[in-house]
Amino acid sequence: MEENRLFRNTNNRDESACKQSMDEKINELKLMLKEVEIENSSGNSLENIVIKLNNLEVSDSDVIDAIIDANRDREKVLNLLAIKCFENRVFDFVIPFLKQAYKINDRNTDTLYNLGYVLKVFGENDMAISYLEKIENPDSEVSELIDNIKNGSNEL
Numbered sequence: 001m002e003e004n005r006l007f008r009n010t011n012n013r014d015e016s017a018c019k020q021s022m023d024e025k026i027n028e029l030k031l032m033l034k035e036v037e038i039e040n041s042s043g044n045s046l047e048n049i050v051i052k053l054n055n056l057e058v059s060d061s062d063v064i065d066a067i068i069d070a071n072r073d074r075e076k077v078l079n080l081l082a083i084k085c086f087e088n089r090v091f092d093f094v095i096p097f098l099k100q101a102y103k104i105n106d107r108n109t110d111t112l113y114n115l116g117y118v119l120k121v122f123g124e125n126d127m128a129i130s131y132l133e134k135i136e137n138p139d140s141e142v143s144e145l146i147d148n149i150k151n152g153s154n155e156l
Contacts, residue, residue: 029058030070036080037071046084053085053093060096067100075101079110086118094118109135113142116149125149 029052035045052058063081071077078101085093098118101111116132119125132138132146147153 025058026062026066029062029066033063033066033070033077037073037077040076040080046080047088049081050084050088050090054088054090060093063093064096064100075104075108075111078104079108079114082114082118091122107134107136113145116142116145120145120149 029049032045032049035043036049039045049058049063053060053063064078067074067077078097082094082097082101085091085097095118098111098115101108102115105111112131112135116128119128119131129146129149132142132149135142138146
């Protein structure tokens, strides 16, 4: 019986240590995300988050939850993270971040453009056009991208 208690207590300590470690990671993540919001794309915070994602130290859902908790300009931060992941070829996280930004505001021009651009790169031309055509008052860059997609051009 005492062995059972000892084992259970050890388990509780391990669970407690694991929870504390995860809480520390989330708090560190929130701090980095606040820095991203302030710095935009300058600074190392974006790069450090992408490294953590790539090394599977944090998940996309951890990052999204932390953004929702810690950031005011959630769409901006999600777009910046998606762009940085794309630039660093950490593609698994690009669409989830952009989709979350879209869920927050389905009229944000940057989100719609980024979704269109990324989907074009991934070969999802019909979906790319559907997002790009939702942009109100598209500029020449948006119009050119739509034309390139419709004409089958690989130019971006």
